[in-house]
Amino acid sequence: MSFGASIPDFNDLSDPARNPANAIELDQLPESRATRQLLKATPGPGADEQYEQLAAIFRPVFAQIAAGAAQRDRDRILPFEQVGLLNRERFGALRLPVERGGYGARMSDVFRLLIELAEADSHLAQLWRAQMAFVENVLKFEDEALQAKWMERIAAGHIVGNAYTERGGNQLGTLNTTASTKDERWYVTGEKFYCTGTIFADWTTVAVTHPEIPGRQIAVVSTQHSGVRILDDWDGFGQQLTGTGTTQFDSVPVDSFIPQHENDPESAIFQLVLLAVQAGIARAALNDMRNSVQARTRSFSTGTGVPVRNEPQVLQVVGEVSAEVFAVESVVMGSVLEVEAALQDANLNAAERYAVCELAADRAQSIVQPLVISATSKLFDPLGASATRASCNMDRHWRNARTIATHNPAIYKSRIVGDYEINAVPPARLNSIGDIPGTTGNY
Numbered sequence: 001m002s003f004g005a006s007i008p009d010f011n012d013l014s015d016p017a018r019n020p021a022n023a024i025e026l027d028q029l030p031e032s033r034a035t036r037q038l039l040k041a042t043p044g045p046g047a048d049e050q051y052e053q054l055a056a057i058f059r060p061v062f063a064q065i066a067a068g069a070a071q072r073d074r075d076r077i078l079p080f081e082q083v084g085l086l087n088r089e090r091f092g093a094l095r096l097p098v099e100r101g102g103y104g105a106r107m108s109d110v111f112r113l114l115i116e117l118a119e120a121d122s123h124l125a126q127l128w129r130a131q132m133a134f135v136e137n138v139l140k141f142e143d144e145a146l147q148a149k150w151m152e153r154i155a156a157g158h159i160v161g162n163a164y165t166e167r168g169g170n171q172l173g174t175l176n177t178t179a180s181t182k183d184e185r186w187y188v189t190g191e192k193f194y195c196t197g198t199i200f201a202d203w204t205t206v207a208v209t210h211p212e213i214p215g216r217q218i219a220v221v222s223t224q225h226s227g228v229r230i231l232d233d234w235d236g237f238g239q240q241l242t243g244t245g246t247t248q249f250d251s252v253p254v255d256s257f258i259p260q261h262e263n264d265p266e267s268a269i270f271q272l273v274l275l276a277v278q279a280g281i282a283r284a285a286l287n288d289m290r291n292s293v294q295a296r297t298r299s300f301s302t303g304t305g306v307p308v309r310n311e312p313q314v315l316q317v318v319g320e321v322s323a324e325v326f327a328v329e330s331v332v333m334g335s336v337l338e339v340e341a342a343l344q345d346a347n348l349n350a351a352e353r354y355a356v357c358e359l360a361a362d363r364a365q366s367i368v369q370p371l372v373i374s375a376t377s378k379l380f381d382p383l384g385a386s387a388t389r390a391s392c393n394m395d396r397h398w399r400n401a402r403t404i405a406t407h408n409p410a411i412y413k414s415r416i417v418g419d420y421e422i423n424a425v426p427p428a429r430l431n432s433i434g435d436i437p438g439t440t441g442n443y
Contacts, residue, residue, distance in 0.1 A: 059116070107136075125280055160203045167193040199243030239404060268357035
Protein backbone atom coordinates (compact mmCIF):
# COMPACT_ATOMS: atom_id res chain seq x y z
CA MET A 1 0.00 0.00 0.00
CA SER A 2 1.04 3.57 -0.35
CA PHE A 3 1.41 6.23 2.33
CA GLY A 4 2.05 9.85 1.48
CA ALA A 5 2.20 11.89 -1.67
CA SER A 6 5.15 13.77 -3.12
CA ILE A 7 8.53 12.04 -2.68
CA PRO A 8 12.00 12.43 -4.22
CA ASP A 9 13.31 10.15 -6.94
CA PHE A 10 15.43 7.70 -4.99
CA ASN A 11 17.10 6.45 -8.16
CA ASP A 12 18.66 9.90 -8.52
CA LEU A 13 19.49 10.17 -4.84
CA SER A 14 21.12 6.78 -4.56
CA ASP A 15 23.34 6.76 -7.63
CA PRO A 16 26.59 8.71 -7.03
CA ALA A 17 27.24 8.85 -10.76
CA ARG A 18 23.95 10.65 -11.37
CA ASN A 19 23.77 12.90 -8.34
CA PRO A 20 26.85 12.62 -6.09
CA ALA A 21 26.09 15.73 -4.03
CA ASN A 22 22.63 14.75 -2.85
CA ALA A 23 23.34 11.88 -0.45
CA ILE A 24 20.92 11.93 2.47
CA GLU A 25 21.14 10.42 5.92
CA LEU A 26 18.84 7.58 6.93
CA ASP A 27 17.11 9.72 9.56
CA GLN A 28 16.24 12.24 6.82
CA LEU A 29 14.26 9.73 4.82
CA PRO A 30 10.58 10.63 4.43
CA GLU A 31 8.37 8.40 6.58
CA SER A 32 5.82 8.18 3.77
CA ARG A 33 7.26 6.25 0.86
CA ALA A 34 5.21 5.01 -2.08
CA THR A 35 5.77 1.30 -2.59
CA ARG A 36 6.68 0.12 -6.06
CA GLN A 37 5.59 -3.46 -5.53
CA LEU A 38 2.73 -4.83 -7.61
CA LEU A 39 1.68 -7.43 -5.07
CA LYS A 40 -1.75 -7.34 -3.46
CA ALA A 41 -1.91 -5.58 -0.11
CA THR A 42 -2.20 -8.96 1.58
CA PRO A 43 -1.89 -12.39 -0.04
CA GLY A 44 -4.64 -14.94 -0.29
CA PRO A 45 -8.26 -14.97 -1.39
CA GLY A 46 -10.85 -12.45 -0.30
CA ALA A 47 -9.12 -9.11 -0.94
CA ASP A 48 -11.85 -8.13 -3.34
CA GLU A 49 -13.92 -5.07 -4.25
CA GLN A 50 -15.69 -5.10 -0.90
CA TYR A 51 -12.36 -4.94 0.89
CA GLU A 52 -10.99 -2.24 -1.37
CA GLN A 53 -14.05 -0.08 -0.69
CA LEU A 54 -13.44 -0.38 3.04
CA ALA A 55 -9.73 0.21 2.66
CA ALA A 56 -10.38 3.37 0.65
CA ILE A 57 -12.13 4.82 3.69
CA PHE A 58 -9.33 4.10 6.13
CA ARG A 59 -6.13 4.36 4.09
CA PRO A 60 -6.09 8.18 4.25
CA VAL A 61 -6.29 7.88 8.05
CA PHE A 62 -3.53 5.26 8.04
CA ALA A 63 -1.39 7.69 6.04
CA GLN A 64 -1.83 10.38 8.69
CA ILE A 65 -0.99 7.87 11.39
CA ALA A 66 2.14 6.65 9.57
CA ALA A 67 3.49 10.18 9.20
CA GLY A 68 4.43 10.51 12.87
CA ALA A 69 4.78 6.89 13.94
CA ALA A 70 8.58 6.81 14.31
CA GLN A 71 8.66 10.04 16.30
CA ARG A 72 5.83 8.99 18.60
CA ASP A 73 7.64 5.74 19.31
CA ARG A 74 10.94 7.52 19.91
CA ASP A 75 9.46 10.22 22.17
CA ARG A 76 6.85 8.00 23.87
CA ILE A 77 3.83 10.06 22.85
CA LEU A 78 0.58 8.20 23.45
CA PRO A 79 -1.54 8.25 20.25
CA PHE A 80 -4.75 9.79 21.59
CA GLU A 81 -5.12 11.96 18.50
CA GLN A 82 -4.61 9.02 16.18
CA VAL A 83 -7.16 6.90 18.04
CA GLY A 84 -9.56 9.80 17.57
CA LEU A 85 -8.91 9.85 13.82
CA LEU A 86 -9.78 6.17 13.56
CA ASN A 87 -12.78 6.55 15.81
CA ARG A 88 -14.10 9.41 13.71
CA GLU A 89 -14.44 6.88 10.89
CA ARG A 90 -15.88 4.31 13.36
CA PHE A 91 -13.04 1.84 12.96
CA GLY A 92 -14.34 -0.06 15.97
CA ALA A 93 -17.71 -0.65 14.29
CA LEU A 94 -16.36 -2.43 11.22
CA ARG A 95 -18.05 -5.75 11.98
CA LEU A 96 -21.48 -4.39 12.91
CA PRO A 97 -24.19 -4.93 10.28
CA VAL A 98 -24.87 -1.89 8.11
CA GLU A 99 -28.43 -1.68 9.42
CA ARG A 100 -27.02 -1.46 12.97
CA GLY A 101 -24.68 1.41 12.18
CA GLY A 102 -21.60 -0.53 11.09
CA TYR A 103 -19.84 -1.42 7.85
CA GLY A 104 -20.89 -5.06 7.57
CA ALA A 105 -17.24 -6.08 7.22
CA ARG A 106 -16.19 -9.71 7.17
CA MET A 107 -13.74 -10.87 9.79
CA SER A 108 -11.10 -11.26 7.10
CA ASP A 109 -11.67 -7.63 6.06
CA VAL A 110 -11.04 -6.46 9.61
CA PHE A 111 -7.78 -8.36 9.87
CA ARG A 112 -6.52 -7.12 6.53
CA LEU A 113 -7.19 -3.59 7.74
CA LEU A 114 -5.41 -4.35 11.01
CA ILE A 115 -2.33 -5.44 9.04
CA GLU A 116 -2.40 -2.19 7.08
CA LEU A 117 -2.87 -0.19 10.29
CA ALA A 118 0.00 -2.05 11.96
CA GLU A 119 2.19 -1.22 8.98
CA ALA A 120 1.44 2.44 9.69
CA ASP A 121 1.85 2.12 13.48
CA SER A 122 1.91 -1.19 15.33
CA HIS A 123 0.77 0.40 18.61
CA LEU A 124 -2.48 1.62 17.06
CA ALA A 125 -3.33 -1.83 15.73
CA GLN A 126 -2.67 -3.62 19.01
CA LEU A 127 -4.68 -1.27 21.20
CA TRP A 128 -7.87 -2.22 19.29
CA ARG A 129 -7.40 -5.85 20.32
CA ALA A 130 -10.03 -5.89 23.05
CA GLN A 131 -12.50 -3.96 20.92
CA MET A 132 -12.28 -6.45 18.06
CA ALA A 133 -12.79 -9.43 20.37
CA PHE A 134 -15.63 -7.70 22.23
CA VAL A 135 -17.49 -6.93 19.02
CA GLU A 136 -17.26 -10.59 17.98
CA ASN A 137 -18.89 -11.46 21.30
CA VAL A 138 -21.62 -8.86 20.82
CA LEU A 139 -22.49 -10.35 17.44
CA LYS A 140 -23.18 -13.69 19.17
CA PHE A 141 -25.22 -12.38 22.12
CA GLU A 142 -28.49 -14.25 22.54
CA ASP A 143 -29.88 -11.55 24.83
CA GLU A 144 -31.38 -9.16 22.26
CA ALA A 145 -31.63 -6.23 24.69
CA LEU A 146 -27.98 -6.60 25.72
CA GLN A 147 -26.91 -6.92 22.10
CA ALA A 148 -28.91 -3.86 21.04
CA LYS A 149 -27.40 -1.75 23.85
CA TRP A 150 -23.83 -2.57 22.89
CA MET A 151 -24.38 -2.35 19.15
CA GLU A 152 -25.79 1.14 19.65
CA ARG A 153 -22.79 2.17 21.74
CA ILE A 154 -20.24 0.69 19.34
CA ALA A 155 -21.94 2.30 16.35
CA ALA A 156 -21.74 5.63 18.20
CA GLY A 157 -17.96 5.25 18.52
CA HIS A 158 -17.59 3.82 22.02
CA ILE A 159 -14.32 1.96 22.55
CA VAL A 160 -13.91 -1.05 24.83
CA GLY A 161 -10.62 -1.87 26.56
CA ASN A 162 -9.29 -4.90 28.39
CA ALA A 163 -8.52 -5.67 32.04
CA TYR A 164 -8.18 -9.44 32.29
CA THR A 165 -4.73 -10.17 33.74
CA GLU A 166 -3.34 -9.57 37.21
CA ARG A 167 0.33 -8.85 37.82
CA GLY A 168 0.67 -11.55 40.49
CA GLY A 169 -0.55 -12.79 43.84
CA ASN A 170 -3.42 -14.76 42.34
CA GLN A 171 -3.15 -18.51 41.95
CA LEU A 172 -3.38 -20.03 38.48
CA GLY A 173 -7.03 -20.17 37.42
CA THR A 174 -8.19 -17.72 40.09
CA LEU A 175 -8.58 -13.95 40.34
CA ASN A 176 -8.21 -11.46 43.17
CA THR A 177 -10.44 -8.91 41.43
CA THR A 178 -13.98 -9.42 42.66
CA ALA A 179 -17.56 -8.54 41.88
CA SER A 180 -19.74 -7.88 44.91
CA THR A 181 -23.28 -6.65 45.41
CA LYS A 182 -24.65 -3.80 47.50
CA ASP A 183 -28.19 -2.44 47.40
CA GLU A 184 -28.97 -4.66 44.40
CA ARG A 185 -26.07 -3.18 42.39
CA TRP A 186 -22.89 -5.00 41.38
CA TYR A 187 -19.47 -3.43 41.88
CA VAL A 188 -15.91 -4.36 40.84
CA THR A 189 -12.87 -3.98 43.09
CA GLY A 190 -9.32 -4.98 42.28
CA GLU A 191 -6.24 -4.23 40.21
CA LYS A 192 -5.22 -5.38 36.75
CA PHE A 193 -2.09 -5.10 34.60
CA TYR A 194 -1.48 -5.53 30.83
CA CYS A 195 -4.64 -3.47 30.24
CA THR A 196 -4.01 -2.87 26.56
CA GLY A 197 -6.12 -0.08 25.09
CA THR A 198 -7.99 0.79 28.28
CA ILE A 199 -6.40 4.23 28.62
CA PHE A 200 -8.03 5.16 25.29
CA ALA A 201 -11.37 3.45 25.98
CA ASP A 202 -14.83 4.47 27.20
CA TRP A 203 -15.48 1.05 28.74
CA THR A 204 -13.35 -1.86 29.79
CA THR A 205 -14.00 -5.56 30.24
CA VAL A 206 -12.81 -6.83 33.63
CA ALA A 207 -12.20 -10.48 34.52
CA VAL A 208 -13.61 -11.04 38.01
CA THR A 209 -14.45 -13.66 40.58
CA HIS A 210 -18.20 -13.77 41.07
CA PRO A 211 -19.60 -14.97 44.42
CA GLU A 212 -22.55 -16.76 42.83
CA ILE A 213 -21.13 -18.08 39.55
CA PRO A 214 -18.05 -20.35 39.38
CA GLY A 215 -15.13 -19.59 37.10
CA ARG A 216 -14.00 -16.37 35.52
CA GLN A 217 -16.74 -13.86 34.75
CA ILE A 218 -16.46 -10.73 32.62
CA ALA A 219 -17.90 -7.44 33.85
CA VAL A 220 -17.99 -4.26 31.79
CA VAL A 221 -17.47 -0.96 33.60
CA SER A 222 -17.09 2.66 32.54
CA THR A 223 -13.52 3.96 32.51
CA GLN A 224 -14.90 7.41 33.38
CA HIS A 225 -16.08 6.44 36.86
CA SER A 226 -14.23 8.09 39.76
CA GLY A 227 -13.30 4.67 41.14
CA VAL A 228 -11.22 3.83 38.04
CA ARG A 229 -7.55 4.80 37.97
CA ILE A 230 -5.58 4.10 34.78
CA LEU A 231 -1.77 4.28 34.86
CA ASP A 232 0.55 4.46 31.88
CA ASP A 233 3.22 2.39 33.66
CA TRP A 234 4.07 -0.24 31.04
CA ASP A 235 7.88 -0.21 30.85
CA GLY A 236 8.54 -2.88 28.24
CA PHE A 237 11.16 -2.07 25.60
CA GLY A 238 8.56 -2.37 22.85
CA GLN A 239 4.92 -1.55 22.11
CA GLN A 240 5.16 1.26 24.66
CA LEU A 241 2.21 3.29 23.35
CA THR A 242 -0.62 0.78 23.71
CA GLY A 243 -1.66 1.78 27.24
CA THR A 244 -0.61 -1.66 28.47
CA GLY A 245 -0.36 -0.69 32.14
CA THR A 246 -2.19 -0.86 35.44
CA THR A 247 -5.89 -0.23 35.98
CA GLN A 248 -7.30 -0.01 39.50
CA PHE A 249 -10.97 -0.45 40.38
CA ASP A 250 -12.44 0.78 43.64
CA SER A 251 -16.12 -0.15 43.97
CA VAL A 252 -16.86 0.60 40.32
CA PRO A 253 -20.48 -0.07 39.24
CA VAL A 254 -20.97 -2.86 36.70
CA ASP A 255 -22.79 -1.87 33.53
CA SER A 256 -23.10 -5.38 32.11
CA PHE A 257 -21.97 -8.93 32.69
CA ILE A 258 -20.96 -10.62 29.44
CA PRO A 259 -22.35 -14.15 28.96
CA GLN A 260 -19.62 -16.77 29.31
CA HIS A 261 -19.46 -20.03 27.41
CA GLU A 262 -16.96 -22.79 28.12
CA ASN A 263 -15.93 -23.08 24.48
CA ASP A 264 -15.92 -19.41 23.52
CA PRO A 265 -13.19 -18.95 20.86
CA GLU A 266 -12.39 -15.41 22.05
CA SER A 267 -8.77 -16.28 22.86
CA ALA A 268 -8.12 -17.18 19.22
CA ILE A 269 -9.36 -13.73 18.15
CA PHE A 270 -7.07 -12.09 20.71
CA GLN A 271 -4.07 -14.04 19.38
CA LEU A 272 -4.88 -13.40 15.72
CA VAL A 273 -4.92 -9.65 16.39
CA LEU A 274 -1.36 -9.91 17.72
CA LEU A 275 -0.33 -11.90 14.66
CA ALA A 276 -1.87 -9.27 12.37
CA VAL A 277 0.13 -6.64 14.23
CA GLN A 278 3.30 -8.63 13.66
CA ALA A 279 2.50 -8.95 9.96
CA GLY A 280 2.17 -5.18 9.78
CA ILE A 281 5.48 -4.71 11.60
CA ALA A 282 7.20 -7.02 9.12
CA ARG A 283 5.76 -5.05 6.23
CA ALA A 284 6.90 -1.75 7.78
CA ALA A 285 10.41 -3.14 8.25
CA LEU A 286 10.51 -4.18 4.58
CA ASN A 287 9.39 -0.68 3.60
CA ASP A 288 12.18 0.90 5.65
CA MET A 289 14.71 -1.52 4.16
CA ARG A 290 13.54 -0.77 0.63
CA ASN A 291 13.60 2.99 1.11
CA SER A 292 17.00 2.99 2.80
CA VAL A 293 18.70 0.76 0.25
CA GLN A 294 17.32 2.84 -2.61
CA ALA A 295 18.58 6.04 -0.96
CA ARG A 296 21.99 4.82 0.21
CA THR A 297 25.10 6.16 -1.53
CA ARG A 298 27.80 5.06 0.91
CA SER A 299 29.19 1.57 0.56
CA PHE A 300 31.97 -0.62 1.92
CA SER A 301 35.35 -1.40 0.37
CA THR A 302 34.43 -5.05 0.79
CA GLY A 303 31.52 -4.61 -1.62
CA THR A 304 31.62 -5.06 -5.37
CA GLY A 305 31.90 -1.35 -6.17
CA VAL A 306 28.39 -0.93 -7.56
CA PRO A 307 25.62 1.23 -6.05
CA VAL A 308 24.17 -0.44 -2.97
CA ARG A 309 20.85 -1.03 -4.69
CA ASN A 310 22.71 -3.24 -7.20
CA GLU A 311 24.83 -5.18 -4.68
CA PRO A 312 23.98 -8.88 -5.13
CA GLN A 313 24.23 -9.69 -1.40
CA VAL A 314 22.05 -6.70 -0.50
CA LEU A 315 19.44 -7.73 -3.04
CA GLN A 316 19.55 -11.26 -1.64
CA VAL A 317 18.82 -10.04 1.90
CA VAL A 318 15.99 -7.82 0.68
CA GLY A 319 14.56 -10.75 -1.24
CA GLU A 320 14.73 -12.96 1.84
CA VAL A 321 12.90 -10.39 3.93
CA SER A 322 10.29 -9.91 1.20
CA ALA A 323 9.70 -13.66 1.18
CA GLU A 324 9.38 -13.74 4.97
CA VAL A 325 6.86 -10.91 4.90
CA PHE A 326 4.85 -12.66 2.19
CA ALA A 327 4.87 -15.90 4.17
CA VAL A 328 3.82 -14.14 7.38
CA GLU A 329 0.87 -12.39 5.77
CA SER A 330 -0.20 -15.57 4.01
CA VAL A 331 -0.14 -17.59 7.23
CA VAL A 332 -1.96 -14.93 9.23
CA MET A 333 -4.71 -14.48 6.68
CA GLY A 334 -4.99 -18.23 6.17
CA SER A 335 -5.59 -18.63 9.90
CA VAL A 336 -8.13 -15.82 9.94
CA LEU A 337 -10.04 -17.43 7.08
CA GLU A 338 -9.98 -20.76 8.93
CA VAL A 339 -11.46 -19.13 12.05
CA GLU A 340 -13.97 -17.17 10.01
CA ALA A 341 -15.17 -20.36 8.35
CA ALA A 342 -15.33 -22.28 11.65
CA LEU A 343 -17.48 -19.60 13.27
CA GLN A 344 -19.98 -19.94 10.43
CA ASP A 345 -19.92 -23.75 10.17
CA ALA A 346 -23.18 -25.13 11.57
CA ASN A 347 -21.80 -28.68 11.36
CA LEU A 348 -19.33 -28.03 14.19
CA ASN A 349 -20.39 -28.28 17.81
CA ALA A 350 -19.07 -25.75 20.34
CA ALA A 351 -16.10 -27.86 21.45
CA GLU A 352 -15.08 -28.61 17.86
CA ARG A 353 -15.38 -24.95 16.88
CA TYR A 354 -13.21 -23.93 19.81
CA ALA A 355 -10.57 -26.51 18.88
CA VAL A 356 -10.46 -25.46 15.22
CA CYS A 357 -10.08 -21.79 16.14
CA GLU A 358 -7.44 -22.38 18.81
CA LEU A 359 -5.38 -24.69 16.63
CA ALA A 360 -5.50 -22.25 13.71
CA ALA A 361 -4.15 -19.46 15.91
CA ASP A 362 -1.62 -21.71 17.65
CA ARG A 363 -0.16 -23.04 14.42
CA ALA A 364 0.12 -19.55 12.99
CA GLN A 365 1.76 -18.20 16.12
CA SER A 366 4.38 -20.94 16.07
CA ILE A 367 5.59 -20.01 12.59
CA VAL A 368 4.84 -16.29 12.30
CA GLN A 369 6.84 -15.04 15.26
CA PRO A 370 10.28 -16.39 14.25
CA LEU A 371 9.76 -15.13 10.69
CA VAL A 372 8.91 -11.59 11.86
CA ILE A 373 11.81 -11.46 14.31
CA SER A 374 14.10 -12.66 11.51
CA ALA A 375 12.81 -10.02 9.09
CA THR A 376 13.12 -7.17 11.58
CA SER A 377 16.65 -8.27 12.50
CA LYS A 378 17.81 -8.49 8.88
CA LEU A 379 16.68 -4.90 8.34
CA PHE A 380 20.10 -3.71 9.50
CA ASP A 381 22.26 -6.06 7.42
CA PRO A 382 22.30 -4.07 4.15
CA LEU A 383 22.59 -0.68 5.89
CA GLY A 384 25.44 -0.87 8.36
CA ALA A 385 25.91 0.89 11.68
CA SER A 386 24.24 4.13 10.57
CA ALA A 387 20.88 2.36 10.65
CA THR A 388 21.26 1.78 14.40
CA ARG A 389 21.23 5.49 15.20
CA ALA A 390 18.51 6.48 17.66
CA SER A 391 17.38 9.24 15.31
CA CYS A 392 16.48 6.61 12.71
CA ASN A 393 14.55 4.53 15.28
CA MET A 394 14.62 1.53 12.96
CA ASP A 395 15.11 -0.73 15.93
CA ARG A 396 11.48 -0.09 16.90
CA HIS A 397 10.37 -2.77 14.45
CA TRP A 398 12.44 -5.48 16.17
CA ARG A 399 11.63 -4.19 19.67
CA ASN A 400 7.91 -4.14 18.97
CA ALA A 401 7.89 -7.54 17.26
CA ARG A 402 9.97 -9.11 20.02
CA THR A 403 7.66 -7.66 22.68
CA ILE A 404 4.52 -9.01 21.00
CA ALA A 405 6.17 -12.40 20.58
CA THR A 406 6.37 -12.76 24.37
CA HIS A 407 2.58 -12.68 24.68
CA ASN A 408 1.10 -16.15 25.22
CA PRO A 409 4.46 -17.84 24.57
CA ALA A 410 4.62 -19.73 21.30
CA ILE A 411 6.60 -22.61 22.82
CA TYR A 412 3.48 -23.64 24.73
CA LYS A 413 1.36 -23.33 21.60
CA SER A 414 3.67 -25.61 19.62
CA ARG A 415 3.37 -28.23 22.36
CA ILE A 416 -0.43 -27.94 22.29
CA VAL A 417 -0.49 -28.47 18.53
CA GLY A 418 1.87 -31.42 18.81
CA ASP A 419 -0.23 -33.01 21.55
CA TYR A 420 -3.28 -32.68 19.32
CA GLU A 421 -1.51 -34.15 16.29
CA ILE A 422 -0.07 -37.15 18.15
CA ASN A 423 -2.50 -37.79 20.99
CA ALA A 424 -5.71 -36.10 19.77
CA VAL A 425 -5.74 -33.93 22.90
CA PRO A 426 -7.84 -30.82 22.18
CA PRO A 427 -6.62 -27.39 23.31
CA ALA A 428 -7.64 -26.64 26.89
CA ARG A 429 -9.21 -23.37 27.95
CA LEU A 430 -7.14 -21.31 30.43
CA ASN A 431 -9.30 -18.84 32.33
CA SER A 432 -6.58 -16.76 33.93
CA ILE A 433 -2.83 -16.44 34.33
CA GLY A 434 -1.52 -16.80 37.89
CA ASP A 435 1.00 -18.28 40.28
CA ILE A 436 1.52 -22.03 40.50
CA PRO A 437 0.18 -23.22 43.89
CA GLY A 438 2.92 -22.97 46.52
CA THR A 439 4.76 -20.17 44.73
CA THR A 440 4.55 -16.39 44.70
CA GLY A 441 5.60 -13.84 42.11
CA ASN A 442 4.71 -10.70 40.22
CA TYR A 443 5.37 -11.48 36.57
